[in-house]
Amino acid sequence: MKLTTPRWWYERSGRHGRVTRTLLKPASWLWAAATARRIARTSVKDVGIPVISIGNLTVGGSGKTPVAREVLRLLRASGVEAQGLSRGYGGRLEGPVRVDPVSHSASDVGDEPLMLAGEAPMWVARDRVAGAGVAVAAGAQVLVLDDGHQNPALKKTLSLIVVDGETRGDEWPFGDGSVFPSGPMREPLKAGLARADAVIVLLPADAPEADPELVALFGPLPVFIARLEPSGPPPAGPQVGFAGIAKPWKVERALKAAGCDLKDFAPFPDHADYRAEDLNFLADRAALFEAGLVTTEKDWVRLPPEWRARVTAWPVVARFEDEATFAVLLAGQA
Template structure:
């Protein structure tokens, strides 16, 4: 059974936190040790084309997939054959296989690869090196890897770490510095930053600038400010929203900020596989409210085909504040 992302992960040091954090600390030390050992012992494979890794330092949603989509779009627009690569989390296929939206389901290839495959060639592979090699053999000039900052199997030409830049309502995107499962970090912060070439700091649309205290955490690393913004207005009329992503509460807030007449919102665990009973319960609640149903593109990819016409997918996209700075990072990979 999947559990929602704990909000207490994002409580800052010195603030009240549940006893769970202290109890999980020893497990987090083991997790950090195992991750460091795996990375140190790896021999990264050079697949013959630049690999851009879009990873993160924390568990839970930070906006990696919109960044991957924007990089693929940007590279393709400049005449570069850019292919995406994903582990295919939640999918049954081990790969390497190129995702075909007309043939594959989220249960086979994962929700994010299925969503991305509408715009660019996407490969899934549990063996990330084998997946990148397959992409290059199929003509990829650049491989953009969705997630994998802690995966050392590939030689990376550019490593971007995506960080949630929201520091309000008593929450801190890096928690108190604890590693999973005592906190959101996948590895100690300094260790993860040492392997990064730049930080993509995701700010909500209504936050004018980044917190200087958070910026200081990244030291001398370049920081690119980006935002996930609506790519279309929310559906008209009353709506019942729902989402099963890392931080579903952000979808609720974004819908309201975009002017959606949101009557209620249901949160589910990340990568939730929606069954008929869950969807019928949502539909019944929406009918009681006199509302339609709206969700994210990622959630929509996991819906059974017979439910897709009944539920609106609300599209979003990633926008970088300093596009020239992004292009400067990508330029060496396009020659």
């Protein structure tokens, strides 16, 4: 499912949002019950090495993939053979298969594993236990599980929850706390936090300090602050931006904050497959403004090869404010 995040998830005002939330409440109760039942009934497998899970409590848009990349980088920089494991959402290969950035495309393995494969060996497997097994056989000393919080199949040494500290709502960043589809939550906040070991609040590079009320939501859990920082300036000259992520408005805001001369911006659904008509539309908008085209790294890897030369990728990275303390937490698990 290609999801465009509804803005009314994060707003109480507006009759349309209130009515829609009310109508979808029964479906939310069913979703929450099914998730709880699946987690409770799944047998947990210990694969013999530490498993660090990077997950979230909302449907997309928290920034867990940049955090997973940073965790892999920190572990490998300390001399640990850390490897990644993903379900490969959006890819056709069931795996287990090691992601090859040269021969694989996003349609093979998913956009997020393709991005992470530049940092460390990355495995895609619908069956997480089978994927963990091949990673261990390939020499993995620590497994970093991308988007694993609601998947209980593997015994986890450390469960990290990534929270979007930028999107504000009545109970930001969780909207009004409603579970999908009447809200952004994958499961109720209390249930999700009960299985977590620590929380990572991800903020934009230019944001002020994390709101104390937000941090207080997580009770006794340790909270680490990280910032999503551009790895370089945006392209020079006028630009037309686009993004197919869960919260594309965040990309538009970040480009403007970084000084990009942004003439127009086109949002697409999360994990969008860019069709010829989409790309032609973007090319027409760029021609109208005599501008270049800029997008996220995650979107860029989903573009057809012939289009990548026409579009500039603007990568971002997650950096921890207290990297030393966070590194100690990781070292204690590895």
